[in-house]
Amino acid sequence: MIPDRLPWHDRQWWRVERDIRAARVPHALLLRGAAGGGKALFAARLAAALLCRSDDPPCGECDSCRLCAAGSHPDRIAVAIAEDRREIVVDQVRDLIHTVGLTARFGGRKVVVVDPAEQMNRHAANTLLKTLEEPPGETVFLLVSSNPALLLATIRSRCRIIDFPAADPGIALAWLRGRVPDPAAALALAPGAPIRAVELSEGGLIEVRSGLERDLDALLSGGDPMAVAARWKELGRATVSLWLGDVLAARLRESVLGGADAGRQGAAPIRFSRLLPMLDRCLEVRGGVLARSNVNEQLALERLALGIASEGAACRSAGRSKA
Numbered sequence: 277m278i279p280d281r282l283p284w285h286d287r288q289w290w291r292v293e294r295d296i297r298a299a300r301v302p303h304a305l306l307l308r309g310a311a312g313g314g315k316a317l318f319a320a321r322l323a324a325a326l327l328c329r330s331d332d333p334p335c336g337e338c339d340s341c342r343l344c345a346a347g348s349h350p351d352r353i354a355v356a357i358a359e360d361r362r363e364i365v366v367d368q369v370r371d372l373i374h375t376v377g378l379t380a381r382f383g384g385r386k387v388v389v390v391d392p393a394e395q396m397n398r399h400a401a402n403t404l405l406k407t408l409e410e411p412p413g414e415t416v417f418l419l420v421s422s423n424p425a426l427l428l429a430t431i432r433s434r435c436r437i438i439d440f441p442a443a444d445p446g447i448a449l450a451w452l453r454g455r456v457p458d459p460a461a462a463l464a465l466a467p468g469a470p471i472r473a474v475e476l477s478e479g480g481l482i483e484v485r486s487g488l489e490r491d492l493d494a495l496l497s498g499g500d501p502m503a504v505a506a507r508w509k510e511l512g513r514a515t516v517s518l519w520l521g522d523v524l525a526a527r528l529r530e531s532v533l534g535g536a537d538a539g540r541q542g543a544a545p546i547r548f549s550r551l552l553p554m555l556d557r558c559l560e561v562r563g564g565v566l567a568r569s570n571v572n573e574q575l576a577l578e579r580l581a582l583g584i585a586s587e588g589a590a591c592r593s594a595g596r597s598k599a
């Protein structure tokens with residue numbers, strides 16, 4: 277499928293459309309902006325438009341558009357991180373340079389999409405430089421990057437840059453309505469990034485996160501830590517530490533913005549000074565996950581639940597002695 281134009285990309289699309297109509301398309305474009313905003317979809321639509329053979333690109337109906345929609349256009353070349361690698365390597369760039377040197381199968385443009393462009397290693401990026409500056413034939417390079425600071429300056433300087441700022445919240449919410457069950461909750465998890473919001477919603481992570489939020493409130497109001505830990509074991513410590521950390525970080529932000537004793541509706545107020553050690557404990561578990569340390573999963577989660585429960589108990593007794 278050729279992706280639709282996303283409503284928060286109007287300005288960027290209008291600009292490339294004008295260039296296509298005026299036959300003034302630069303040979304290298306860098307699409308940069310935070311992850312989850314839809315840059316890859318924009319690149320896919322732009323690639324189709326550049327290869328489309330009608331006057332109204334992308335028409336969705338010509339041979340070129342059909343092949344693009346099927347992901348099998350011979351003149352559209354995708355460069356990404358191979359499954360068994362962690363970066364884009366020089367052999368991939370050498371293959372690419374060879375391919376763009378051949379005649380286009382449709383006799384028109386070739387479009388190369390490099391995503392994520394910042395994941396080209398230094399050797400790969402340096403090898404691409406000359407071709408990027410003077411691509412053979414009518415090749416157009418679309419470099420997509422969520423982390424453009426990691427790109428070589430020499431790569432950046434050879435591209436026309438299109439910026440993708442965070443999506444306007446009103447536009448994003450309107451677009452999410454009808455696509456996800458709870459647009460506001462999804463967007464709260466991925467501010468400015470509606471595509472990420474859809475992914476999180478589809479992955480069931482919103483339910484996971486709200487479950488962890490309820491667990492936290494249960495622990496803070498004297499609930500049984502062992503019962504919570506048993507539930508957490510089902511989720512696994514990777515999921516728990518990531519999303520509980522997210523919940524705690526959000527509470528920290530609220531407590532900073534709303535004052536030291538800021539409460540939540542229906543939840544016990546927690547002080548900033550108590551939240552920090554809770555987040556600390558959670559990050560410790562997270563660190564273990566990232567370091568792939570071999571610990572007893574259940575024990576780690578029980579310790580985390582007990583630790584949070586004891587901070588909650590201290591918070592409640594401080595509240596009572598104050599009263």
Ligand SMILES: [Zn+2]
Nearest residue numbers: 328335338341
């Ligand atoms: Zn077409």
